Amino acid sequence: MQRELFKPRELDVKPTATNGPRLWFRRLVIWGEPDAKPIQDIEFGPGLNIIWSPDPADRSARDDGEVPPGPGHGAGKTLVCRLLRYCLGEPHFASDVLRSKISSAFKDGRVGVELIVDGAEWVVVRSIGVFGHDVVLEGGTLEAAVSSNTAPTGIAPLIDMLVERFLTADVAALVTKSREGEEETEAQRRAWLFAIAWLTRDQECHFGKATEWRAAASESGSPARRLSVGDANNVVRALLGAITPREHRLEAEVEKLGRRREDEGRGIERRRWLIEQSLKRILRAVELEGKPLPEGDLLGQFLRNAARVRVAQVAVVDAKGELASVDDLEAKYESERKEVERLEAELSSAETKRSTAEAVAKQIASETPGLTASLDEAEIPTCPVCEVPIDRVLAEGCKLSHKLPDVESLRQRQEKNQRDLRDKKAEQAAAEEALKRLGPQLKAATTRRDKAWADLRAARRQRDARTEVWYAARRIGDDVGDLEKLLTENAEAEKTLADIDTTLKQRREAAGAERDQHGQVFARLGQHFDPLVRRLLGPKSEATGRVQHDGNGLNLVVEYGGERSTPAINLVKVLAFDLATLCRSIEGATKLPPLLIHDSPRSSDLGLSIYHELFHVVRELEKAGSGPQFQYIVTTTSRPPDDLVGDKRVRLKLNGSPAEARLLRRDL
Structure with a gap:
């Protein structure tokens, strides 16, 4: 008795149309040229429309004719679906x-x-070859549209008409957002591609998820291939009429506020x-x-006072008092350095003079023996040819030489x-004396210079160390200022x-209220x-x-x-969801x-x-109203129910x- 009170609901569809589906395919034609x-x-x-590729092993006693010679796969069933999608505006018809x-x-x-769209006939012809040639005509015939004499129109007129008839611009804006620099009509056409993705699922998706319509492997060119779960959910809600532009704006605000909240939270944590x-x-x-500190605004002033005390403790006094003057040490070092340079120059000059005088003296001394011998020979000259004394030659005469040596010139040389x-x-002796004098002077000057340099470096280090301590103390004040700034910013x-x-919270509540108003859509x-x-x-x-x-x-x-x-x-969930959506579409x-x-x-x-x-459920749906108010096209390798086989x-x-026996009647 209790079970009868809660009798399960029966399928009850109430069509709004009486003259057939608002959109349905009447004919599909393929030409080689x-x-x-x-x-x-x-x-x-x-x-119901069935495209069947029978499996040879899946037969019944009721089947007529011969057993199919080949398998039910690879016959072109998927290509039929892809071509129908292609003629609704999808970019590609196959991989x-x-x-x-x-x-x-x-x-x-x-x-x-x-x-057939709202009772009007449209014909669409698209290229499957090398040469692009898309034609969309309201009225007319396929034979006229496929003619080489018919000028191409592109597929956009069809999509624009379908967007206007079914989606409308407001709903299209809910389905997908316009990209930067994109015209509104392009976004609307992309929205239609989302709609046909839902109506014509990829076989590659295996009917695994309700909002998974396009697989990347199908290479359809559909924007639904990369759809996130959240975006797919928005598409479903928009196409079911379960979201309004206001709710869409509220959800966009919620999403934007959520991102901003995350950014602010990260900033606060970093500043902390x-x-x-x-x-x-x-x-x-x-x-x-480890000592107690005041809180709030008092902390900054407390730390500033502590910083001033620290600066006073390490303040640098006048350099003349506590430290040797770095300037004086620099001047002293410079004076000693110049003195060393002067002595080094004099010492180098003296060494040069001594070396030069010594070398010249040796040269002169080496010439002395030769000059002495030449003078001796000149005083008692001998003929260089016959070695006969010159006085004898002068007395007796010589036929070979008349040139006599110049004795006076040799004495002068x-x-x-x-x-x-x-x-x-003398020059060498003077230079050696200078070297003996300058050596000790240079050694003493070098010692004084090195000491002056050591004193200067020590003074500089002491000055820099004291200055660093002082600046470090001063930096405490700057750090306190930075800390106060961070505290204020945080x-x-x-x-x-x-x-x-x-x-x-307000936006979420408002969006939730909007969702509640549309909750009946899902109910x-x-x-x-x-x-x-x-x-x-x-x-x-x-x-x-x-x-x-x-949410x-x-x-x-x-x-x-x-x-x-x-x-x-x-799989049952997805099939039931699609059929339930079809029922709601039949009801407008x-x-x-x-x-x-x-x-x-x-x-x-x-x-x-x-x-x-x-198949039985779809046949039952045909009886709702004065005739089928929908179109359901299904491809199958598995055998349909016996009552549908013929x-x-x-x-x-x-x-x-x-x-x-294949769709294109040839091997590829």
Whole structure:
């Protein structure tokens, strides 16, 4: 009886539209080149659409035809999803490697879709080859859009239209912020890429987290690839209508105040450390360590008085009194140094003179014997040729020589030689006398100079030491001033921090109040999430689901014999969350079109019964209203439920081999 009073909620969706989905794909066409026969021409419809690549081992007795010759993988299912996303405005339709192979095979290849938006037909054609050529037309046909004669428009007109129809500029501003120097329209187009990331999850994300939509490995070019958890949470709230511009501004203020509070806190801690170190240094300098100190404003004045006392103790008296005058010692040293230089110069000059006189005297003395012999020979000359005395030659005559030596000239040269030798010996004697006199004088002067230098250095050291002590004492006063400045700054910072805490509390309360006003958004989402969890896990499972949102973000909870969080249960959470969001979009309660594309959602060893129930739930949603008010496209390798195997909802069957059975009908 008690269980009947709390009967589990059933899935109940109330569409606001009656004429079909606000946005849905009607047709996908792939061309190898413009104006050629299409490689693929796939029709879609509102409601459930299945792209199936059967596994040969996954067959039933109800299956008709031959067993598929190849595996169900590598057939092109993911490429179908990527091409649909590409035609909604995503930058890339495949990984870099696959894009390169496709563009090499189809240098002027194109892909196009017929898109129905609020009942109006739009056609989009984009390049998959080497040559970029994007065309967006309202009305018209794909055949006209793909024609080589149609001028490109770029993809921006489509994105701008979709932003206007679904997101609006205000919501787009909540989804993503404009970058510096960026136009507002660029930020709005980026916001649309976040929206389609949610509607068309990457298979590489494995449906592991509700707000993980794009994987870096897919190389989609989507900004959602690097989305933080906090930013993804803001995107969800904005697209669900669970945040207003005011709340967004409040949260931005809270974030900014939080950063400022952290900065102020770090500054206070750093100044506290500096204050502690400075106070220790000052107390040690004024010899007050361990003694009681006044607090507050009295501390600064107390330390200043102690510093003045210390300066008085070490003040330098007049240098003439206590210390020898450094100036006098410098003058004395300079005088002694010059005297040493003078004596060294005289000594060097005397040594030069003595050496020179000695050398010249030796030279002169060496010439004396030769001059004496020449004079002797001149007085009794002999013929140099025949060695006959000259007087005989003069008497008898000589035919060989008539030149006779000049005796007078030789006598004069001998006299000059003797005179010069006496002069140089006198000079040498005088120089030697000077050397004997200057040596002791230089030695004494050098001793006096060295002593004067030693006295000067000692005086300088004593003066510098006393000056250093005096300056150190003076610096205590400066340190006290710096300490007072730090104390003042820290007091002001602590007051600022208190003001920030007050403001931060107010902003958080205001933001919390805004969130509470929008709390019903997640409550209503949970009203769909709960029955969807129960349907997927089985009606007898007694499972329940909740969508929670608080300051920590989005949290999906499944109670299934206790709160569960296995890989398969997490997958169920994501599927139920996406379907619940789709239900709210059908009811016109989100900023998203009622569109969902799931690429091979059976992962994490998901049970086949749960997987088949996904198809049954979507078929049930088709019955809400006057007809399907949504479009759900799913690719699968696993076999759909038997009642759908031959149904028209299976829009395309692919296979990994032969090449003709793949999406692009060829090897790459």
